Amino acid sequence: MFSYRHAFHAGNHADVLKHLTLVATLRHLMRKDSPLTMIDTHAGAGIYRLDAEAAQTSGEALAGIARLAPPNAGDSAPNSATARSRQAPDAIVSEYDALTDYLALLAGFNRTGASGGPWRVYPGSPLLMHALMTEPARAAVHDRLRLFELHPTDAQALQAHIAQLDAGRQVGMARQDGFAALKALLPPPASGSGSRRALVLIDPSYEIKSDYAKVAGAVQDALRRFATGVYLVWYPIIPRPEAHTLPRRLRTLAQQAERAWLQATLAVGAAPGSNGLSASGMFVINPPHTLAAALRSALPRVQQALARGPQASWSVDTGD
Ligand code: SAM
Numbered sequence: 628m629f630s631y632r633h634a635f636h637a638g639n640h641a642d643v644l645k646h647l648t649l650v651a652t653l654r655h656l657m658r659k660d661s662p663l664t665m666i667d668t669h670a671g672a673g674i675y676r677l678d679a680e681a682a683q684t685s686g687e688a689l690a691g692i693a694r695l696a697p698p699n700a701g702d703s704a705p706n707s708a709t710a711r712s713r714q715a716p717d718a719i720v721s722e723y724d725a726l727t728d729y730l731a732l733l734a735g736f737n738r739t740g741a742s743g744g745p746w747r748v749y750p751g752s753p754l755l756m757h758a759l760m761t762e763p764a765r766a767a768v769h770d771r772l773r774l775f776e777l778h779p780t781d782a783q784a785l786q787a788h789i790a791q792l793d794a795g796r797q798v799g800m801a802r803q804d805g806f807a808a809l810k811a812l813l814p815p816p817a818s819g820s821g822s823r824r825a826l827v828l829i830d831p832s833y834e835i836k837s838d839y840a841k842v843a844g845a846v847q848d849a850l851r852r853f854a855t856g857v858y859l860v861w862y863p864i865i866p867r868p869e870a871h872t873l874p875r876r877l878r879t880l881a882q883q884a885e886r887a888w889l890q891a892t893l894a895v896g897a898a899p900g901s902n903g904l905s906a907s908g909m910f911v912i913n914p915p916h917t918l919a920a921a922l923r924s925a926l927p928r929v930q931q932a933l934a935r936g937p938q939a940s941w942s943v944d945t946g947d
Contacts, residue, residue, distance in 0.1 A: 638688030668805025
């Protein structure tokens with residue numbers, strides 16, 4: 628049914644943009660002590676081996692996350708972001724550094740001991756969300772994570788990875804259409820204090836052309852059900868009318884619902900001799916007020932590390 632397998636793409640430039648945005652958004656939402664419902668409509672397998680055949684064949688992680696992590700990453704906190712913190716402590720001591728945070732999270736999945744070595748695994752969105760909700764400072768809040776994945780092999784892998792987490796009812800997973808499942812989960816349940824909070828990640832592979840319209844339809848419906856939810860949509864930047872139109876449709880939906888929005892893009896430039904994906908975007912409805920500044924600080928460094936040519940660029944636009 629589906630030929631897309633995220634194992635070939637895990638840790639590529641699109642994942643870096645998506646997960647950097649996701650982590651920065653969640654960090655802000657988790658400052659508040661009331662439970663959050665996180666929904667990942669297109670979850671993938673959960674975690675990926677970077678030394679497996681799929682990743683090695685595509686080389687996408689090598690051109691992506693591997694350029695942000697030092698070759699002998701080991702246990703150490705990574706790279707240029709950390710170097711930047713060290714260079715200018717006074718300037719950024721109180722400033723949240725989204726890139727450092729994201730890379731430190733990845734390092735936590737790649738504890739290779741004193742000998743170091745390149746990172747061997749890349750956590751997908753489900754495992755990143757789970758890592759954040761179970762950090763010692765957050766665990767007592769009891770956030771909920773709901774995951775949906777349709778591909779039989781990836782759904783099975785995701786289920787196995789979730790079972791290993793021993794997370795109980797806080798984490799639920801179903802081999803189900805994420806677009807349809809979302810309807811039943813919004814609005815999220817109220818906490819003891821009566822507040823309802825949800826973050827929804829919509830991250831299809833857009834393998835089927837109808838996914839573009841389904842994303843817009845799902846966001847429209849979700850805003851009707853729960854206007855204050857935080858919605859994150861990843862989309863490819865490719866020469867295809869539906870792909871071009873999607874962020875404009877999302878902007879219109881946000882404006883019609885009178886919700887704030889943020890659009891971030893990252894282009895790394897075309898790889899020589901390849902027509903693979905070279906740019907993508909994240910559209911966020913109801914973004915935390917800190918997100919634009921966090922991405923404007925992180926993306927220039929990401930672009931610098933991942934650029935494959937002079938066409939590399941980044942952008943962050945916002946609207947109320
Ligand atoms: N969100 C994941 C991450 O960031 O680690 C990556 C997800 S990948 C881009 C998209 C996934 O959606 C694929 O694994 C694909 O099998 C799955 N998929 C495709 N259509 C779906 C649907 N209607 N409902 C749920 N999953 C679907």
